[in-house]
Amino acid sequence: MKKSQLPSKICLLCKRPFNWRKKWAAVWNDVKYCSEKCRRNKSH
Numbered sequence: 001m002k003k004s005q006l007p008s009k010i011c012l013l014c015k016r017p018f019n020w021r022k023k024w025a026a027v028w029n030d031v032k033y034c035s036e037k038c039r040r041n042k043s044h
Contacts, residue, residue, distance in 0.1 A: 013038040 006020045011034035018034035033039040 011035075011038055013042055 003019065007028070008017050008019045009031065010017055012032050014034065016034055020028060024031050033042065
């Protein structure tokens, strides 16, 4: 699959779009943040 065809989401914290990654294959439905930094700062 081409990169342009990968599913994407909007980060709940920084509002930037991010694409599916292989490491998220099993948990894609649960991914809400684009990075570890955003995930850690979600309560701020």
